[in-house]
Amino acid sequence: MNAVIPHASAEPAPRVGGEALPATGPWRVTAADPALGQLADTVRALLAPHLPGRLLPAGNDDPAAHPLVLVLDDGPPVAAPRTTVGVAPDGGAHPADEAYRLRVAADGIECRARTVEGVFRAATSAVQLIATAGAGGELPLQKATDAPRYAWRGLMVDPARTFLSLDELRRIIDLAALYKLNVLHLHLTDNEGWRIELPGFPGLTPAASGGQARTFYTVAEYRSLQEYAARRFVTVVPEIDLPGHCGKLREAVPGLAEAPAPAGLKERFPFVPPLDLTDGATRATVARLLAEVCELTDGPFVHIGADEAFGATAESFAASVHELRAIVRACGKSPVAWQESARAGIEPRDIVQHWVDVPMMDLPDTEEELANRPELVAAGHTTAFIKALKKFFAPTDHDVERVIEAGGKVLLSPQSHLYLDRPYAAEFTPPEQAEVAGHLGFGSYRPQGVRYAASWDPAAYPIPETRVAGVEATLFAEQFKGFDDVTVLLLPRLASVAEAAWCGRPPKWAEYRERLARHGRLWNQRGLDHHASTEVPWVD
Template identity: 30%
Template sequence: MKPRTAFLPAALCLALLAAPGARADDAVVVPKLVPLPAHMVRKPGGFTVTADTPVRAADGPALRHVGAQFKAMLGERLPLMLDLAKDGSRGNNIEFALDATRKWSAPDAYSIDIDERGVRVYAGDAKGLYYGAVTLAQLLTSGDAGGASVRLPALHIDDAPRFGWRGFMLDSARHFQSVDEIKRLLDAMAQLKLDVFHWHLTDDQGWRFPVPGWPKLTTVGSCRLPAGDGGIDAATGKPAPYCGFYTEAQIREVVAYAAERHIDVVPEVDIPGHATAAIAAYPQLGVSGEPVAVSNEWGVNVNLFNADETTMRFLEDVLTQVAKLFPGKFVHIGGDEAVKDQWKASPKMQARIRELGVDGEEGLQAWMVARLERALAAHGKRLLGWDEILMGELPPSATVMSWRGIEGGIDAAKKGHDVVMAPSDVLYLDYLQTHSPDEPPGRPATIELHQVYGFEPVPKALDAQQAKHILGVQANVWTEHMRNFARVQHAYFPRIAALAEVAWSPKAERDYAGFLQRLPAMLPRWKAQGLAVATTPFQPQIDAGTPLADGSAEVAVQQPLGYALRYTTDGSAPTAASPLYFASLALPLPATLTVQTFFDDRPLGAPATRTFSAASLLTRSDEELAMCTDQLMLRLEDDGPRLGDRAIFNVDIFNPCWTWKRAPLAGIGAIEVRAGRIPYFFQLAHDEPHRTFKPAKTAHGELELHAGCDGPLLATLPMPEKPNADGFVTLRAPLHDAPADADLCLWFTGDTRPAMWVLDRVTLQPK
């Protein structure tokens, strides 16, 4: 390949580096960088980094600090003993330097030059120099670990981010994470050049930081009793509260740790809704003044702060504490899902509306927002809120985070407000990320990797001037269903890498196929950081199989990211020489199918194995069934035990009904159903009327089976009062005159509150 010295698009440069016609003397590590740099050009030659290569960063403490951070980034994965040289001659080294003579486009910008003389990383600011170190660390870990040296290609990189706000939100109110766990997330953010950590610290289910003068916020507001058996200590049989809050010292520790990695921490205190924990601590803050408990239910709670003067002074005390603990520019005041029913029904709040002369309940929230904006401005802070704050008159300096789609962001930008794009339909990472039955509990719908990668933060509806108000983009994780840190990590990784590229790389350079070629290099980097990355995007998904007329089974396999699949049918592990999977397979029964994802002829993730028999083809788990309607499907777990594994169920909480599409009912004499029972722990506010259920005919409801959801009744059985000791009940219903091939619909009658039956498994039994 003829060497090029002109700038190339970064994606094309990567393709050229990987091309089979590359020069033999350039046996270099192919750069697998995430996010993709803005500009990168390949030059002839390269440089070999060895254990003797010094790191030169001697001109001041800031440079030496970056040099030390660079060494830490390499960790133990790269066996290079790089020493920070206090001085040394130029050449044959890795050099970090600040260049004040050049006009840099942003504090994040940097340049890297690699040639036969060594590696030079330049920037105009410590932040840019740090990001240069991140890129260089990725260059050095783009290939296989284990060698004594790494041959880098000769490159010139000029890089700067597309957006200044590259955000990542963690909800610590619903479930609590330790300081060490948060630090691991901050490390991962820094590795991807994300620079805003939005920390959700208060909600209906918990208040997570102290405020002087208001001690019950943490002694009362930080604890709840989980619903059902999830709040019972098995050893004592007594309720075991779920508690947690961060001390001032711990918050400062997190803020300092983030700052070391050039990450701003944006705290969120939700006002006026999502306020139950605070009202439980101090009932006078609520509308009724009556005691309430910290909520142990998910969804939209109707409790609001009142707008009394004493409550406003409380909120100003809270924001004063926030301003003291968090030195960043922005403070998030929530503002979302503030159902106004209590304000509408309260004579006191109606009198307050008249006293202030505002326009109804939305005007009252707008008045609160404006007052809190002034309080924050007095501390040198800017107010940020969810897009519901646009429903009233908004102070000009307020910034809007658009979560209910992009429309709020468009409206805000056209009105002159700065905007952070965080739409729930593509950037809420607590949504399931694949259709695998191995996905942990999560919120409705599925947001796959390609959806995150394909999001465009600047809407076409904005003109060039309005588009300047788009500060950036952010992914959010709400932790209702994440009672351990492994689930938090599962939600973020690998989708957070797609977000990083959306936030950093030029729009014209983004290419999903190229991203998938670079993504596998992130897996060992994350592993070196001790992160538990989701395995489901990389694993093969083998379906349950369909019986064929000749007695064999038709089996299909999917790979969520489209990587190559190889398989065996003899029980052995697939290798690079095993057959490639292209289409569904017809397997004689009994059969064992083992499938492995491959990338660059190497295994990626763990293999998947499934055994098929005539009996297995007649069984489906709830994950393998469809919902009868698509209203609000959740993947929910049982309420116990308090610690350890729990059963997981797919259920539409608005219509708990399951369907087996084209169930093979010919020759079937009975159906066996295994069901569990879980608490109904949801607050739906104005969505409550959408919850439907079939009336019960017996004391505890029935299991009904129909041929088609609107079709004839095939069988019905009364349900018991409660499940067995293991949490399940197994029911067997005989079938008479069932159609040979129909959609089999199953539902449980009766009100779903306070507990609901959920399907676990269906088995068809031949006559």
């Protein structure tokens, strides 16, 4: 069975030399062009967990081994992404040519493309075929030609709230690359933590004491992470969340000006005051800070946050967002921001990340409706609190309209399906995972199953195709206890997001669940825990 995710349209290949290609080894990775030497090393590293003892080292060209051959050629172009924002290997903010051709014959696998990146996308399909076949399985002979629908296909993780080690981030990058995602968005700062070293601001990342492990990335580590990701054609996008979510920044840099708050708000609700970037000293401090982030970042994008600036007037918030965008652009980077930034005005070059509107929040209106939502009751929600929440988020209902009317671009990350911190539905959780699944996920979200996540359609929004920047899943970390929690929340749902982002449509559930069932093997081979939803007929 062809279990590749994202789905690639394939046709049977001539049965020359046999009926199928055995997955049994040994295997060797061969670069047919000197320009693919480093890529061959990367592919070999991705294959290694799936071929223990059966993958030959570089330089061993034993003719008895099955070859996985990487080829650059000048074949006809397949298709270009239908979005205009991408991340190219040269560091530009334009789409790359990721189209590829794959051939599985009885004597081996051939990965062809016009670009190195395209060859890599073909190779990740080959890795999936080998991994999901199992040690004694067979690969069906086939030919496939494929290209992505969306140029930006991302995953956001949140080390600000729960720190992830450098090695854990590398494992996430490998997982993203295997599913043809090409952006890793790092939520590096929040009220709970600041996770990137900036030499000009040592107070943000003080040295650990008392034998505690360090919980930030040094300059050298951040650079090495970007290099590791680039070899897998994944671009790192750092997020410095401002003007709200700035509690840790306020602790480390006293004296930053507070944004003027709406009348009476301080007396009713506690909050961390957002920054006021119209204050000259505060703007100068933030400008120096963001300049260091931009200098350390290889890719073309820096995310400025701009979400949930609770405690700032509309005028103050708009002024701060305007300043943040200007600072990042002056440093030679393109700013990305959450959808609230649309209220500060939009230009055609702006990228806005859509994550919420009031209907998407799925909140009850009455006491009776609230009583039927045990997750909200357990989280302490009352009808009065929900009413206030809806009022605060009411402007989100028109944020996307603002972007479209002004000619900006929308990055799709709807909370309803692409926020992977949503709890799993208990009715689909196997008994042995009930305790683990019970503490995972944001408590206010309605629990859902894997099929629900896989039903998401990126084309279901009233957004012109040319205004869609791409697709990005998010995984915020309020409820994490460690890396295994991260992977259980990601898997298996990340796979369907990757399919929708690459193919531009949701998979057909009946056949998708059969493909997905074989990916438990792949995750197990990589040592990644996953939610073994009873909706899927998992294959051992």
